[in-house]
Amino acid sequence: MATIEIQNLVKRYDDGFPAVNDVSLDIADGEFVILVGPSGCGKSTLLRMIVGLEDITEGELRIDGKRVNESAPRDRDLAMVFQNYALYPHLSVYDNIAFPMRLSKNKLPEDEIDRRVRRASSMLGLDEHLERKPGNLSGGQRQRVAMGRAIVREADAFLFDEPLSNLDAKLRGQMRTQIAQLQRRLGITSVYVTHDQTEAMTLGDRVAVLKKGRLQQVASPRELYEQPANLFVAGFIGSPSMNFLPAREENGHLRTPIGDLTAPEHVLEAARGRDLVLLGVRPEHFEDLEFVDEALLPHGTELAVTPTHTEWLGNEQYGYIDYEKDPEVGEVLDELARDLDQDEIPPQVVVTLSSASRIRGGIESRIWVDTRKVHVFDVATGENLTRDEEKGAELTRRAAEDRQREIETAAALED
Structure with a gap:
């Protein structure tokens, strides 16, 4: 697990347009933070800057205290779950989940790969689908395979880029529940991008609201709802x-x-x-x-x-x-x-x-x-x-305490 420190981050394109404009945000170890806002607000760009798929124009990005501005994506030890699943159609579910471990420069023995695949499969209810190909799965099942591929990497953090936007309303609700439960069980630092405020309000420890590349407010869902800044x-x-x-x-x-x-x-x-x-x-x-x-x-x-x-x-x-x-x-x-x-x-x-x-x-x-x-x-x-800033801060403090109790309870059940 890891802390992520975003300090005055700017992403400016060649035409001078600032897609991300002076954003600062500290994400604690094990915290689940949501980046939310309307289309074009810069949330996906910010996520891609964290993972290394977009260059940083100005500012500093630290993961576990280490500056990573120039580090390649594979050197940041972050697992990303994409909107379009990014599965290999010719591989089975088992091999799709195992793929990042087999590709890794730190080769794992096959018995360790098998252990991790089957642990992730059990968590996500995929045991009976391991031999199937992605084309024979539902959208929700495919998204679970994509999440399994992230879990087995045992990375420092999960990054989610609108992972549920291709699913229908009922499946989105089911997957929200699964993602929330999974994050509690693993206690892993997570950053999740969405334009869907229902996802933002139900999943996040804190929610960061962006408008035109600028951060408007970062707080617990309840503080945002009851004490909005603007x-x-x-x-x-x-x-x-x-x-x-x-x-x-x-x-x-x-x-x-x-x-x-x-x-x-x-x-x-x-x-x-x-x-x-x-x-x-x-x-x-x-x-x-x-x-x-x-x-x-x-x-x-x-x-x-x-x-x-x-x-x-x-x-x-x-x-x-x-x-x-x-x-x-x-x-x-x-x-x-x-x-x-x-x-x-x-x-x-x-x-x-x-x-x-x-x-x-x-x-x-x-x-x-x-x-x-x-x-x-x-x-x-x-x-x-x-x-009322004091009242708002108290709402966020209590939410953090409640979340910590949830994580500790989930960890105790795992043991």
Whole structure:
């Protein structure tokens, strides 16, 4: 296993475009770090710089304290799992897994190769497929073979480049579980690239969010969700996305297109003295008034709204509330949509409702919003003015402790 230290890394192409722009990130021994962001944000380029497939323009890369900027990929002792599996079609599953050991300059005896192949095969549920060829396997099975080939190398770290993007939704879910369990069992340093935030939120100890080659925030999934650093992170993390509402503080209230909100003093203070701010409210912080516990009512605001329509999903439903677009924030939200790789951010609020709610489209209804959970963003800079850095750091610290317990438990079961 290994630590990976990324210090002010830059990748600039011949035309001067910085695909990776001054990224610094320390990855601890045994940590699982996710690189996430929309297409073209530089996450795959950064991963390829770590493994040695892309040259480093500026900055320094250290693996276990050793500078490796100029080291060849084979000298970095990293195992990479690719999006397209990269299996040899003419070789059996057994021989595909064994291939990197037979190719290695440090030749292993056949009995050791066999031991490692069968250990990896057992971990990944491939025992009955060892004699088959890749063309006779499903996508999920092929990806497991690719992972087996990485495991047998007993490398210092695993690097994953969008390994599940070719699988259907159900298989992706199954493979996510397998990758998470495998990483816990092995306790190996892992860096995983994805544009899928579900993978990012469920797999990583910490998640590094990139935009246009720059690092926006590195934190545990929960800190990113509850204490986003800026408008971009808030908009990228979460599904459905965070709602953004133009607002002004007036006489101790927040005036928004869907009604006036009462809010805690720290929220009001963040908005006070500014011509306009953007409020960030997650869909689950709304509810049909009928289903709100009476003890919670003083901590939020009741609103009369008329949704355009609702969607019932079984365990919950979504309501959609349109509002009149504010031209003063239109340009900001249009730019945010481009950064998030979306067509637009419509002037619409998405609210999560109880599955039993009878709120329906076209009918005026009463909903409630928990204003303790509201974020205030600066329109000009995108900075989260209500971010509690101490609370966020505590969330990440606890996540690290929980993860360490998981690894220790998995190691004890292995023994």
